[in-house]
Amino acid sequence: MSNPVHSPDAASWSFAEDYIAPSPDVAEARDEATVNTITPISTGVAATLKMLTRAIDAKAVVEVGTLMGASGLTFLEGMGPDGILTSIDVEADNQIPARALFARGGFTSSRFRLISGSPIEIMPKLRDGAYDIVFINGDKLEYVEYVAGALRLLRHGGLLVVNDVLWHNHVADPDDESDEAIIIREALEAITGSESYTQAMLPVGNGMLVAVKD
Ligand SMILES: C[S@@+](CC[C@H](N)C(=O)[O-])C[C@H]1O[C@@H](n2cnc3c(N)ncnc32)[C@H](O)[C@@H]1O
Numbered sequence: 740m741s742n743p744v745h746s747p748d749a750a751s752w753s754f755a756e757d758y759i760a761p762s763p764d765v766a767e768a769r770d771e772a773t774v775n776t777i778t779p780i781s782t783g784v785a786a787t788l789k790m791l792t793r794a795i796d797a798k799a800v801v802e803v804g805t806l807m808g809a810s811g812l813t814f815l816e817g818m819g820p821d822g823i824l825t826s827i828d829v830e831a832d833n834q835i836p837a838r839a840l841f842a843r844g845g846f847t848s849s850r851f852r853l854i855s856g857s858p859i860e861i862m863p864k865l866r867d868g869a870y871d872i873v874f875i876n877g878d879k880l881e882y883v884e885y886v887a888g889a890l891r892l893l894r895h896g897g898l899l900v901v902n903d904v905l906w907h908n909h910v911a912d913p914d915d916e917s918d919e920a921i922i923i924r925e926a927l928e929a930i931t932g933s934e935s936y937t938q939a940m941l942p943v944g945n946g947m948l949v950a951v952k953d
Contacts, residue, residue, distance in 0.1 A: 756944070759786035761809075762816055764844045768809035771836060779809040780876065781944035784902060788874065791898055791949065792817030797871035801825045801892055803858040803885050804876035804902075808837030814872070815846050824851040825865065828877070831855035862888030870894065876902040879919040882926035890935060893952045899936065901926065905946025 747755075761769070761782055772779035780788070792800070792814055798821055800814045805828035814824050828834055834853040841851055854861055858877050862885070873889035875882060882901065889899045904927060905911060909920040930936055930950050938950035 756781055756783040758783075761785040761813065762844075764840060765809050765812050765816070768807045768812060768837075768840050772807040772809060775807075777806055779806055780813070780902065784944035784947060785809065785813045787941065787943050787947060788813045788900065789817040791900065792822075792872065795871055795896070795898060797898075798822045799825075799870045800872040800874065801827070801862075801865060801870050801889075802874040802876060803827050803862070804874075804878075805834050805837050805853060806876075807833065808840040810874060810876060810902075811837055811851065812840055812844055812846075814874070815841060815844065815850060822850065825854065825870075826851065827854045827856070827858045827861050829855070829857055859884045859888070862892065865892055867891050868894050870897055872898045872900060874900045874902065879903065879906065880922055882922055883929060886926045886929050890933070890952070895952055897952050899930065899938075899948075899950040899952065901930070901948040901950075903945040904940065904948045905942065907945065910946070 765785055769779040788810060797818055802810055805811055805826040811824050811826045834855055838853055859881055870892045873892050875885045893899060904923055906919055906923055909915045909917055910923050927948060930938055935952055936950035937953055938948060941947045941949060
């Protein structure tokens with residue numbers, strides 16, 4: 740039986756999402772992505788990512804899904820001056836505006852690696868146990884493989900952050916058998932069924948699963 744919950748109305752959701760404004764550069768990256776009809780991270784997700792990055796004093800972050808750089812810039816802003824972002828996207832063209840955005844934000848190229856190619860092929864080439872955060876925000880149909888790759892990449896105490904886990908209400912609807920819903924559920928089960936993590940699901944943006952590697 741599910742727990743009784745107090746459901747906030749749409750105004751409360753919007754209030755929470757917009758409560759902490761992203762930096763002007765992150766806002767611009769979001770706007771550019773939206774104009775191009777691709778979905779960037781939400782403002783609430785940006786605030787959450789920056790807070791988590793600061794909370795664990797992250798110095799090495801991997802993200803899957805660069806797009807225009809909104810989440811990447813959020814990590815760079817959240818990390819200290821020695822923090823390094825590794826961002827993977829299958830679309831090399833997506834990373835061009837991200838590179839320009841990071842440079843405009845004052846981040847030298849030594850602070851970030853933009854890798855274009857299949858995340859499934861690239862993640863195994865990164866160093867085991869070397870990362871403080873792995874942020875998954877790429878192709879939903881590959882979430883199971885990304886989650887498997889993340890477990891290897893994270894150090895103990897590192898955070899796995901999986902975005903869009905509620906995916907437009909598809910995942911919570913037991914009658915929804917779309918490919919995205921099925922695969923996101925599988926990815927979630929791999930995390931919750933693993934003894935390697937302690938996790939929580941946050942209803943921010945389109946849903947975020949945050950898990951600390953024990
Ligand atoms: C949601 S966007 C990433 C958003 C980004 N992290 C941000 O902060 O704005 C997803 C990224 O995954 C890549 N991708 C690859 N295959 C995809 C697919 N089938 N559907 C959506 N995105 C896909 C896209 O190139 C895109 O940059």
